[in-house]
Amino acid sequence: MIQDKTDIGTFIEGLPKAELHLHIEGSFEAELMFKIAERNDISIPFDSVEKLKKAYSFNNLQEFLDIYYAGANVLIEEEDFYELTKAYLDKIHRQKVVHTEIFFDPQTHTDRGVDFDKVITGIHRALEEAKKNYGITYRLIMSFLRHLDEASAFDTLESGLKYRDIIDGVGLDSSELGNPPSKFKRVFAAAAKAGFKLVAHAGEEGPADYIWEALDELKVLRIDHGNRCLDDEALTKRLVDEQMPLTLCPLSNTALQVIKRMEDHPVKRMMDLGLLATIHSDDPAYFGGYMNENFMAVAEALAMNKTELAQLSKNAFTASWLSPAEIAKHHQAIDDYVASFGI
Numbered sequence: 001m002i003q004d005k006t007d008i009g010t011f012i013e014g015l016p017k018a019e020l021h022l023h024i025e026g027s028f029e030a031e032l033m034f035k036i037a038e039r040n041d042i043s044i045p046f047d048s049v050e051k052l053k054k055a056y057s058f059n060n061l062q063e064f065l066d067i068y069y070a071g072a073n074v075l076i077e078e079e080d081f082y083e084l085t086k087a088y089l090d091k092i093h094r095q096k097v098v099h100t101e102i103f104f105d106p107q108t109h110t111d112r113g114v115d116f117d118k119v120i121t122g123i124h125r126a127l128e129e130a131k132k133n134y135g136i137t138y139r140l141i142m143s144f145l146r147h148l149d150e151a152s153a154f155d156t157l158e159s160g161l162k163y164r165d166i167i168d169g170v171g172l173d174s175s176e177l178g179n180p181p182s183k184f185k186r187v188f189a190a191a192a193k194a195g196f197k198l199v200a201h202a203g204e205e206g207p208a209d210y211i212w213e214a215l216d217e218l219k220v221l222r223i224d225h226g227n228r229c230l231d232d233e234a235l236t237k238r239l240v241d242e243q244m245p246l247t248l249c250p251l252s253n254t255a256l257q258v259i260k261r262m263e264d265h266p267v268k269r270m271m272d273l274g275l276l277a278t279i280h281s282d283d284p285a286y287f288g289g290y291m292n293e294n295f296m297a298v299a300e301a302l303a304m305n306k307t308e309l310a311q312l313s314k315n316a317f318t319a320s321w322l323s324p325a326e327i328a329k330h331h332q333a334i335d336d337y338v339a340s341f342g343i
């Protein structure tokens with residue numbers, strides 16, 4: 001049966017959603033980048049927003065990261081980090097995202113001489129404001145750049161300890177190939193000891209072995225991406241048995257050519273296998289869409305129905321760091337929403 005695109009679009013727009021895989025620096029829209037660059041008197045090597053956006057065409061993760069780090073260069077003041085985060089929160093509020101767990105990459109900024117304090121204070125101020133004004137709940141995850149060394153990650157952890165009451169977890173991102181999770185085993189152990197929750201990008205471009213390492217050596221609670229788990233039957237079984245969340249990002253995967261066509265995206269196969277798959281936006285300013293666009297992309301390409309889309313959203317709340325009572329409340333809201341469609 002051919003599904004009614006408008007109908008599915010309307011359903012997705014009103015569906016309560018949780019975002020668990022979002023790099024705040026990846027939500028930096030070109031328009032805002034130009035505005036902040038001008039304010040900070042930093043030049044961007046593009047004449048216009050349109051020309052900059054034309055450069056958003058990537059063959060792999062590294063090509064994207066080069067542009068992503070260049071864009072982040074214009075962020076200097078506390079106000080810049082506040083505006084960046086506020087713009088993201090305003091956007092997701094319009095998309096019915098009611099809970100978000102966001103990554104920030106301190107080293108992207110501290111390596112340029114920007115104070116850790118300015119970064120976190122700006123982000124946190126916007127998050128608190130959105131909680132008050134929109135009721136959006138949040139968690140904050142400090143992510144280590146895996147192309148840098150262990151000592152730099154330890155320095156970052158040290159800076160984060162001062163904000164232990166604001167930062168809920170640590171993550172691992174950036175260039176995956178050649179930088180296995182095991183490189184950060186000791187930092188993750190120290191972070192766990194300090195009470196941080198743990199997640200890591202694994203199996204995005206890297207092999208299934210990196211997912212094993214993230215589980216066994218880093219002892220993560222969620223795998224970010226994890227697409228490549230399907231290459232390994234024993235790993236897939238373990239992920240199903242443990243109901244380990246996989247935070248998938250469909251538009252990111254096609255933009256970075258991790259997956260060639262959306263029709264080949266594994267999310268539906270993963271659900272059928274019993275994996276705890278969830279859908280998120282990763283770096284929405286660069287990959288063509290926020291949560292709704294990601295849901296719509298898989299709904300269309302894989303002909304997913306409302307029940308399956310609602311299940312994906314419920315999975316994200318299950319995988320979130322909200323309390324069991326809050327998770328139950330969100331699950332109920334989704335069930336009520338689905339029932340309002342007569343399903």
Ligand code: ADE
Pocket residue numbers: 023026061068173174175176201204252282283
């Ligand atoms: N940093 C920002 N986006 C990323 C991604 N998709 N993979 C790894 N590191 C990232």
Ligand code: ZN
Pocket residue numbers: 021022023173201224282
């Ligand atoms: Zn990511």
